[in-house]
Amino acid sequence: xxxxxxxxxxxxxxxxxxxxxxxxxxxxxxxxxxxxxxxxxxxxxxxxxxxxxxxxxxxxxxxxxxxxxxxxxxxxxxxxxxxxxxxxxxxxxxxxxxxxxxxxxxxxxxxxxxxxxxxxxxxxxxxxxxxxxxxxxxxxxxxxxxxxxxxxxxxxxxxxxxxxxxxxxxxxxxxxxxxxxxxxxxxxxxxxxxxxxxxxxxxxxxxxxxxxxxxxxxxxxxxxxxxxxxxxxxxxxxxxxxxxxxxxxxxxxxxxxxxxxxxxxxxxxxxxxxxxxxxxxxxxxxxxxxxxxxxxxxxxxxxxxxxxxxxxxxxxxxxxxxxxx
Amino acid sequence: xxxxxxxxxxxxxxxxxxxxxxxxxxxxxxxxxxxxxxxxxxxxxxxxxxxxxxxxxxxxxxxxxxxxxxxxxxxxxxxxxxxxxxxxxxxxxxxxxxxxxxxxxxxxxxxxxxxxxxxxxxxxxxxxxxxxxxxxxxxxxxxxxxxxxxxxxxxxxxxxxxxxxxxxxxxxxxxxxxxxxxxxxxxxxxxxxxxxxxxxxxxxxxxxxxxxxxxxxxxxxxxxxxxxxxxxxxxxxxxxxxxxxxxxxxxxxxxxxxxxxxxxxxxxxxxxxxxxxxxxxxxxxxxxxxxxxxxxxxxxxxxxxxxxxxxxxxxxxxxxxxxxxxxxxxxxxxx
Numbered sequence: 001x002x003x004x005x006x007x008x009x010x011x012x013x014x015x016x017x018x019x020x021x022x023x024x025x026x027x028x029x030x031x032x033x034x035x036x037x038x039x040x041x042x043x044x045x046x047x048x049x050x051x052x053x054x055x056x057x058x059x060x061x062x063x064x065x066x067x068x069x070x071x072x073x074x075x076x077x078x079x080x081x082x083x084x085x086x087x088x089x090x091x092x093x094x095x096x097x098x099x100x101x102x103x104x105x106x107x108x109x110x111x112x113x114x115x116x117x118x119x120x121x122x123x124x125x126x127x128x129x130x131x132x133x134x135x136x137x138x139x140x141x142x143x144x145x146x147x148x149x150x151x152x153x154x155x156x157x158x159x160x161x162x163x164x165x166x167x168x169x170x171x172x173x174x175x176x177x178x179x180x181x182x183x184x185x186x187x188x189x190x191x192x193x194x195x196x197x198x199x200x201x202x203x204x205x206x207x208x209x210x211x212x213x214x215x216x217x218x219x220x221x222x223x224x225x226x227x228x229x230x231x232x233x234x235x236x237x238x239x240x241x242x243x244x245x246x247x248x249x250x251x252x253x254x255x256x257x258x259x260x261x262x263x264x265x266x267x268x269x270x271x272x273x274x275x276x277x278x279x280x281x282x283x284x285x286x287x288x289x290x291x292x293x294x295x296x297x298x299x300x301x302x303x304x305x306x307x308x309x310x311x312x313x314x315x316x317x318x319x320x321x322x323x324x325x
Numbered sequence: 326x327x328x329x330x331x332x333x334x335x336x337x338x339x340x341x342x343x344x345x346x347x348x349x350x351x352x353x354x355x356x357x358x359x360x361x362x363x364x365x366x367x368x369x370x371x372x373x374x375x376x377x378x379x380x381x382x383x384x385x386x387x388x389x390x391x392x393x394x395x396x397x398x399x400x401x402x403x404x405x406x407x408x409x410x411x412x413x414x415x416x417x418x419x420x421x422x423x424x425x426x427x428x429x430x431x432x433x434x435x436x437x438x439x440x441x442x443x444x445x446x447x448x449x450x451x452x453x454x455x456x457x458x459x460x461x462x463x464x465x466x467x468x469x470x471x472x473x474x475x476x477x478x479x480x481x482x483x484x485x486x487x488x489x490x491x492x493x494x495x496x497x498x499x500x501x502x503x504x505x506x507x508x509x510x511x512x513x514x515x516x517x518x519x520x521x522x523x524x525x526x527x528x529x530x531x532x533x534x535x536x537x538x539x540x541x542x543x544x545x546x547x548x549x550x551x552x553x554x555x556x557x558x559x560x561x562x563x564x565x566x567x568x569x570x571x572x573x574x575x576x577x578x579x580x581x582x583x584x585x586x587x588x589x590x591x592x593x594x595x596x597x598x599x600x601x602x603x604x605x606x607x608x609x610x611x612x613x614x615x616x617x618x619x620x621x622x623x624x625x626x627x628x629x630x631x632x633x634x635x636x637x638x639x640x641x642x643x644x645x646x647x648x649x650x651x652x653x654x655x656x657x658x659x660x
Contacts, residue, residue: 062454062485065451065457066455070462073443073459074462103429103649104434104436105438109436240657275659
């Protein structure tokens with residue numbers, strides 16, 4: 001084990017796969033010489049050279065077109081879209097081209113590619129550089145959607161995403177880049193579609209993703225002081241979705257809470273709430289509760305941004321209110 | 326009207342007969358597709374390449390078998406020109422299970438990876454960036470392949486065109502961009518919505534590329550131009566941007582009677598029908614009329630056969646519905 005930051009784990013996961021497979025290449029804005037604006041690709045140019053680690057112009061469509069064309073002709077490319085908000089600049093490539101082509105060609109074309117992007121709030125960047133948009137991707141058939149919370153999962157899930165034969169949107173939680181954690185030093189791969197049960201409790205099940213996972217876990221620790229014993233599930237990927245683990249853990253406690261950074265309408269928590277209601281309604285002891293960012297663009301000021309994203313305090317409060325009702 | 330690019334390279338008679346045959350096959354296929362629309366056997370929409378056969382035939386004939394083609398929703402010609410089965414293409418238009426994509430793609434998405442026809446793209450401009458990716462892959466793998474990307478004049482006004490050209494030049498990609506300027510952006514004259522007189526060529530210098538305008542109704546010119554551009558790409562000199570002036574004999578899509586076009590303009594261009602011109606050239610060079618008549622008859626029989634085989638195909642099986650969203654063949658998003 002080595003202690004790495006979340007951002008170092010990104011580079012570690014990419015490096016592991018680039019050493020293993022010469023067809024893995026990486027492109028994006030400022031990712032080569034500069035090592036990434038978030039320093040998530042530091043050292044890759046030096047180790048793998050300019051043919052495999054390539055800077056691009058500010059041309060999000062050209063970036064995703066390049067990885068799509070490369071993926072359909074034998075490479076396993078990785079693209080960085082600097083901020084997930086910028087996916088809107090190239091959403092045609094994501095949602096119309098990359099997501100649909102395998103289906104439209106009935107399997108003639110394979111697109112083993114990864115789109116990495118810094119997602120969500122926490123850095124006071126304002127509404128155009130802070131939104132959590134993993135729910136956009138989840139709504140598009142043909143895309144896998146991964147969003148890790150811890151450095152070990154960053155490395156392991158990134159490796160699995162690069163090896164995956166389908167296109168993966170890999171959401172890096174930019175508010176967690178500086179967080180540290182133990183990461184296995186040897187080959188480390190975490191399969192997509194496996195949720196992680198981080199804490200087991202008797203009273204309720206809190207399901208979280210990415211930056212909301214450490215908050216949910218801390219909230220569970222505080223809830224214990226109020227006699228509420230919570231299970232915490234880290235989803236790790238939205239597609240494929242580990243519905244079995246979610247349903248099993250909700251059935252055990254009878255109460256379900258989702259904690260998500262998406263604006264409220266059509267966030268992934270809504271899909272999970274529907275799934276839980278459909279498939280384990282009779283195991284529930286009370287309503288399913290979604291804890292979300294309000295349906296607003298994210299404000300810039302720290303005081304306002306902190307109010308917007310679900311905090312440990314808000315999670316504790318909402319769970320207590322629902323449980324004690 | 327146009328500057329000849331690619332010099333006066335001699336084209337052997339076998340290649341010329343092949344170019345003639347391909348153009349005739351494409352013409353008869355598209356006419357048949359039009360007839361089948363009128364019979365309501367082809368549903369949805371379709372965009373015919375009638376009148377633009379010389380570009381498809383000339384550029385395809387100059388390719389290596391493993392060069393990549395990317396084209397638009399007006400892509401029947403380009404897909405067939407790479408060698409895709411005519412029956413499978415017709416069956417795809419008819420929504421049959423024996424279609425090229427088993428009925429899942431339709432007219433606007435014809436793809437035949439076995440023949441390196443890497444797809445027909447129906448959102449204007451996106452595929453220029455995707456062609457770059459195939460070219461980048463060829464460059465990285467040192468395979469010597471070229472990616473050839475066909476698009477319309479309308480695509481020159483979308484951002485992806487400019488992003489793709491810039492990156493192709495900066496990365497010196499082996500990609501050849503071919504603008505088929507048929508003078509109309511859907512229903513609107515391209516000149517009325519474009520700042521440049523020649524929508525592709527006039528933008529070339531902005532990217533450090535030579536402006537190249539050719540007669541897109543002359544298959545020999547297309548063939549020669551293609552050879553030079555492919556050679557440039559293969560030798561590491563980077564991309565080319567070619568503007569081929571041509572004309573759509575019909576409307577934008579099946580719903581469009583194209584009544585907005587001036588009558589004299591249409592008549593002028595019909596006099597420059599690429600197949601009539603090519604036939605006259607071959608006759609002038611001493612090819613016997615009987616040889617050309619035989620090619621015409623064989624092409625007609627091929628289209629008839631393809632139509633019958635396509636019509637005889639089964640409806641797509643319902644199990645196709647949730648097949649091949651993912652590489653494992655299925656559509657499951659959860660366990």
